[in-house]
Amino acid sequence: MTSVSAPESADALKPGVSPTPADRRPLPANPEVSRRRLAVISLNALTYIGLLWWLWSILCQQGWSFIDLAIFACFAIAAPWSVLGVWNAILGVWLLQGRRGGLDLVAPFAAGVTNDEPVVLHTAIMMTIRNEDPLRAFRRFDIVKHSVDATGHGDMFGWFILSDTTDADVAAREEAAFAEWRVQNPSQARIHYRRRADNTGFKAGNVRDFCERWGADYEFMLPLDADSLMTGETILRMVRIAQASPKLGILQSLVVGAPSTSAFARIFQFGMRHGMRPYTMGSAYWAADCGPFWGHNALVRIAPFMQHCELPVLPGAPPLGGPILSHDQVEAVMMRRAGYEVRVLPEECGSYEDNPPTLLEFTRRDLRWCQGNLQYVRLLGLPGIQPMSRFQLVWAIAMFIGLPAWTAIIALSALKPFDGEDPALFPAASAAGLYCVFLLMYLAPKLAGFLDIALTPGALKRYGGAAHFFKGALTEVLFSFLLGAVTTFRTTLFMIGLAFGRSVIWNGQSRDAHALSWATAFGGLWPQLLFGLVVNGLFFRWSPALLLWALPLTLGYLLAIPFAVMTADPALGRRLATIRICGLPEEFDPPAEIIALREPAKGSP
Numbered sequence: 001m002t003s004v005s006a007p008e009s010a011d012a013l014k015p016g017v018s019p020t021p022a023d024r025r026p027l028p029a030n031p032e033v034s035r036r037r038l039a040v041i042s043l044n045a046l047t048y049i050g051l052l053w054w055l056w057s058i059l060c061q062q063g064w065s066f067i068d069l070a071i072f073a074c075f076a077i078a079a080p081w082s083v084l085g086v087w088n089a090i091l092g093v094w095l096l097q098g099r100r101g102g103l104d105l106v107a108p109f110a111a112g113v114t115n116d117e118p119v120v121l122h123t124a125i126m127m128t129i130r131n132e133d134p135l136r137a138f139r140r141f142d143i144v145k146h147s148v149d150a151t152g153h154g155d156m157f158g159w160f161i162l163s164d165t166t167d168a169d170v171a172a173r174e175e176a177a178f179a180e181w182r183v184q185n186p187s188q189a190r191i192h193y194r195r196r197a198d199n200t201g202f203k204a205g206n207v208r209d210f211c212e213r214w215g216a217d218y219e220f221m222l223p224l225d226a227d228s229l230m231t232g233e234t235i236l237r238m239v240r241i242a243q244a245s246p247k248l249g250i251l252q253s254l255v256v257g258a259p260s261t262s263a264f265a266r267i268f269q270f271g272m273r274h275g276m277r278p279y280t281m282g283s284a285y286w287a288a289d290c291g292p293f294w295g296h297n298a299l300v301r302i303a304p305f306m307q308h309c310e311l312p313v314l315p316g317a318p319p320l321g322g323p324i325l326s327h328d329q330v331e332a333v334m335m336r337r338a339g340y341e342v343r344v345l346p347e348e349c350g351s352y353e354d355n356p357p358t359l360l361e362f363t364r365r366d367l368r369w370c371q372g373n374l375q376y377v378r379l380l381g382l383p384g385i386q387p388m389s390r391f392q393l394v395w396a397i398a399m400f401i402g403l404p405a406w407t408a409i410i411a412l413s414a415l416k417p418f419d420g421e422d423p424a425l426f427p428a429a430s431a432a433g434l435y436c437v438f439l440l441m442y443l444a445p446k447l448a449g450f451l452d453i454a455l456t457p458g459a460l461k462r463y464g465g466a467a468h469f470f471k472g473a474l475t476e477v478l479f480s481f482l483l484g485a486v487t488t489f490r491t492t493l494f495m496i497g498l499a500f501g502r503s504v505i506w507n508g509q510s511r512d513a514h515a516l517s518w519a520t521a522f523g524g525l526w527p528q529l530l531f532g533l534v535v536n537g538l539f540f541r542w543s544p545a546l547l548l549w550a551l552p553l554t555l556g557y558l559l560a561i562p563f564a565v566m567t568a569d570p571a572l573g574r575r576l577a578t579i580r581i582c583g584l585p586e587e588f589d590p591p592a593e594i595i596a597l598r599e600p601a602k603g604s605p
Helices: 007-011 031-059 066-098 102-106 134-149 168-184 202-217 232-244 263-287 302-308 327-337 359-379 387-418 428-455 466-498 518-542 544-558 560-568 570-578 592-598
Strands: 123-129 157-163 191-195 220-224 248-253 298-301 341-345 351-353
Touching: 031 066, 031 263, 031 428, 066 102, 066 263, 066 387, 066 428, 102 263, 123 134, 123 202, 123 232, 134 157, 134 168, 134 220, 134 232, 134 592, 157 168, 157 202, 168 191, 191 202, 202 220, 202 302, 202 327, 220 232, 220 302, 232 248, 232 298, 248 302, 248 327, 263 341, 263 359, 263 428, 263 466, 263 560, 263 570, 298 302, 302 327, 327 341, 327 359, 327 387, 359 387, 359 466, 359 518, 359 560, 387 466, 387 518, 387 544, 428 466, 428 544, 466 518, 466 544, 466 560, 518 544, 518 560, 544 560, 560 570
Parallel strands: 123 157, 123 220, 157 191, 248 341
Antiparallel strands: 220 298, 248 298
16 A cells, blocks of 8 residues: 555645545634634734743843854754744643633533443444563553553444564564564454554555555454553543534644652653643643644544545655655545544543653653654645644644754854853843743743642642652753753754755664763764863853853753663652652552553563
8 A cells, every 4th residue: 555545645745735635614713713823823922022022132231243143044944843842831730720610611512521422333442553562561451451441432442453563583582572472462453463564654654554444344443552551431431522523633642651660650741741731721822723743642533544644755855755654644634624623632641652762762752853843844735624724733843943943042142142242241140041941941841740739739749748749850951951952953954964865764663772882882972972062162262150050051061871771760760769750640559450551561462
């Protein structure tokens, strides 16, 4: 099969050509959502303009040098992502703490579901894998199946392992593991394994192949990644919500990190969890029916997905041409274009994933997302899509375009003292104020999440108590500054490589905690160290005080190698768990699915 079939896929890239499927009916306009969007646009525009004016007033004091103009231009490119993050966080905290019924306001589609409605529509639950550890992946899939069966509605679900594995040894172990797993399950007729001969279309092509083979037998599909874990009650709740809303095309759950033995993953997901909750609440408030799709742990209505969401192959060669790597948001845009809602359920409700266990694995994943998101440049002209959907494509591009701009600002700031201006006339107090404001903006989503936990009755106890929670919060904030420097610079180098045709390879990931050698860390991170030595050396030559001010943003370059080695060390992960730092609620009061995941593997799922 190929990842392009219908003429619509080719025509969709032609300006002025809009698909007109017979069943497509526009959703009625919602004046309330329009007012929300106007308010958010206004707040962001005013904040952005204010920041630009502030920087302008600092840089223009002695006229404009080339460095001044470059800093201003880079700031203009990088700032919007941070500005929207601040307002999403503020909106999220307001919805979570400042008014009653915030969730009902954001997710009205779920308000009338009582969780005891009969399940009458069939759902296919699938796991897509490629060169993964079969026992690890099958074990998670088996836990999800047992959890769904325990609800008493297991007969309404089919189970599919969809493999794109190319490694012959891994494929043999997949087949053996599946055969044993299938024998152990009484519902063998509903359990399937399929391995494609090639990886055409990557994950999106894998899912498309499932739809063409089995899609007509099911109303919904729920894709899982190899590291996904969901509770049966959560899946049943999502199915009931979708049953009650025929125009709901995609329902995305709020995915959080599962407890990890990796120090890197443990600290990262502690902050990510808190940053995501208010951010997702705030963004869902105004994105409404043009919500996100993250490609997994989401319920998808199969018929409109098959008819309207087939991805085009982009013209030209990689990195920006060929099959689309970051398929999920494009599918969300196409689903919404077809007249179906795309929604996120912004509550922590038994939907988990594993985060990368080391810094190097984390950057590998980020680079694939970077290339995939930049491919959206070729899709901005898609006809017939909602203005909000077009904005989401732009925003996904801006997420990565801003990173080289931040790197350039740091480098240019180190060169600023050499542009011939009088240091005594530089408005240092105003510059320091803007710098501090932006540090707070950078931290705003996770600080909002920490505030939400502190204000929610009983929430601190779920994290092991106030002392453990605030120690974890401080640890994660320090961690985030070190991580931000490393990943921003790595992405900058990668984007330079894209201009020369460099491209990533979609393959399996290392998902379990493991140590990194100093040689491996040095081989992957020496450019960060070199950049840090140069930049911090220039700051020190200009002023030791300036060097201290810059350290929150530049220390990560210098410490990149020991940071990677230490956070990958399994002993540090065990130590953090012992002293209960950066622990999650599922660690202190684990649900049955997390308990099952902790049990020693027995050689088969």
